Amino acid sequence: MRILTVGAGAVGGFFGARLVRAGADVTFLVRPQRAAALRERGLRVTGPGEEISLEPQLVTADAPMGTYDLVLLSVKSTALEQAAKDLAPAVGPGTAIVPLLNGMAHLDFLDGHFGGAAVLGGVAKVVTTLDGNGDIVRMAPPSVVLTGERDGTPSGRVDAVRELLTAAGIDSPPTPDIVAAMWHKWVFITTLAATTCLLRGSVGEVNAVPGGAELARAVLAEAAAVAAASGHPVPQAELDVTTRTVTAEGSPLTPSMYRDVLAGQPTEVEHVLGDLVARARALAVPTPLLDLATLHLRVHQQRVAGSRAGR
Template identity: 60%
Template sequence: MRILVVGAGATGGFFGARLHEAGRDVTFLVRPARAEVLRRRGLRITGVGPDTVVTPNLVTASEVDGPYDLVLLTVKATALTPALQDLKPAVGTRTTIVPFLNGMAHMDTLNDAYGREVVLGGVVRVITTLSDDGDIVQLAPLADIAVGEQDGARSERVERVAAVLGGAGFDFAVSGDILTAMWHKWIFISTLGALNTLARGSVGEAVAVPGGADLGARIAAEGAAVAAAAGHPVPQSTLDGVVAFTSRPGSTDTASLYRDLVAGRATEVEQILGDLTARASASGVATPLLDLATLQLRIHENRRAE
């Protein structure tokens, strides 16, 4: 199975490298500047466990030579529109697209562009970032992928995807309700991102000051209410896990949303928090803490645009 990984950043680069190491036929679709870095340094993963360096197969948009069997879409939501243009030649009649973007809005975009019969749902969990040299730094051992048909069916193509993604150096599962799994991840990342943004610090820094210990729980409750209104209620055990993660004393954990904010980069505010709060408003669900975090990040984006 020919696999095209769209993007070789902190997420796509990590999982693509693991697939490459496992002997899968992997090519990365990247921008010219990223291609130059990877050709010069290799695709490097540091942090947890031994350092890894692989020599990846790379193409830029003008070099895509025809359809691939599986497209793993790993760009940030802010880069989705140009990525869809770049990967057009890679999508044929037998191509399956699995997106690993945050939020849910991208599913509507992909379904409109290619049809639900081409697009699987996907959830990826990994805590990584890019170093100044362009290397992938894994910050914690967590690394897993779940995929599934949007209607929950156990289809033949899901089995084909499972055969190539399974056993490749990370945990993998097929979900019978992938859209709900995507919603639950959305609630987790929005909770962590909003907490970091409002506290202007890590989980541990928030927990260490008066009034910070229950901030994660209060934000998570707002997100869970939105998910329930959308028909994807968060089980208590899952919600307890989100609260535990966002209330650990001494934790240095931060969301990529917050790391982008601190670095002065563009953030996924609209895809992660803006869309969530808009759905909350449409459903009559009050989300004052999520609204405030969204406002702060929008001010950041306006300042960047000036």
Template identity: 40%
Template sequence: MRTLIVGAGATGGAFGKRLIDAGRDITFLVRERRLAQLTANGLTFRDPSGESTTPVTAITSIATGTEPFDLILITVKAPALPAVIESIRPAVGPNTRILPILNGLNHIDRLSAAYPGQVLGGLAKIVATIDDSATVVQMTPLSSVTIGTLDGTEVDSKIVDNLSVNGLKLVVADNMLTRLWEKWAFIASAGVICCLFRANIGAILAAGGREAMEAAIAETERVAAAAGHPVSEQAHAMSTGMLLEEGSQFTSSLYRDLMAGDAAEAEHILGAMSERGRQLGVGTPLVDLTLIQIRAGGGSGI
């Protein structure tokens, strides 16, 4: 399969590296600056097992008349999505499948409106970043992607085969929308807890924050339940295990972005959760308070 990966950052770079190593046909769609880095130096990737550099094929635009790709992975952050929806259009044919790896759910609605019947659901579990030398750094062995159709039908076996490679655990879910809601509820509650109290989990618990933290978890899970996708007992246990662990140094990715002066996904994660709550008649007071704080601060961690 011809696969286009939109973005060669932490997630796109890590997944792309695994696919290239397995002999898959991979092209990256990136910005000019990233293209210059990849052209000059290749894709440098480091994980707990070591570091390597791989030549890659990368482009900054797709010409009209280009042969359609079979699979398009979208791995950029939410604010880039509107531009991506248009930029990939020449690469999309009638049999192309689009697999976005983004947080939340609004991107599914937008992509499905633009490309009806061609969008899959996807979520990633990976702890990765790009360092100052433009190296993609996977900090733990954890690297998995869960995919599934939005209507519960089977995923094309060619896509499953294409993504089944060493170093990347593939999970095929038959309840993908529920899985997406579960992750959204988790990252939204984690964002509320860390951004509202401006600390890691252990410090917030030590300061007496358990009751408020439990309320944040319950709040986002109520929205998921009202949407018809209640969080499973297993997913709830995972959330409480991570977000109520004494002494934990865990912080949410949204909080880390906020401290770096970039809260770009706050509206996609928390703003959209607040809006869904209003639409479903579910109050989200802690989400709303966190949004006010982030908006008033202009995305600054100060």
């Protein structure tokens, strides 16, 4: 199976490196600047239980690439439009695309570009970041990719992808309803992002002050209410896990959106929070805390855009 990983950042680089280490035929589609850095330093993954260093196969959008059997799409939503253009030559009649983005809006976008039959559902569960050298640092245990046909039907191509991932040490259990799984991840990441970005602190810092845990629970309740009204209620067991995660005392956990805010970078606010609160409006579900977090991040987004325009 020829695999194209679109992006070699904290998510795509991590899963791609695992696949390469297991002997899979993986090529990374990257921008020229990232390609130069990877050619000079290699692709490296460090962290608990991780020590990978390899010379990856690379391709840039201006080079011939042929078609691939599997595309792992792991860019941020802010880069999705360009990524779709760049990977278009790699998508043939039998190509399966597994998007590992948060939220749901990217599905319609990808369907419009490549047709719904090509696009599987996908969920990534991993806690990684890039350090100052561009190396990938794994910060917590999860290493999970869920995928499936979006209509829930059994699928040989899904079985083949799951087998490939499992062989690389990436958990990929059967997921009969991948759309529901995407919604449940969306609720989790929205709760984590809204809480930490609103209060400007890690999970542990939020819960170290009076009212912090209560706010996290209230944000989760709003996000879960939107999912339920959309026909994808989060099971109580998953709600309990999310509650424990976002109310854990002393936890250093932060989502990438919060780290982007601290670094003065653009965020995925519209794809993750903006789309969710828009759906809430359409369903008449009140989400005052999520509305506030969305506005807060939109102000940040506008500030970043103005700063970049002035350079």
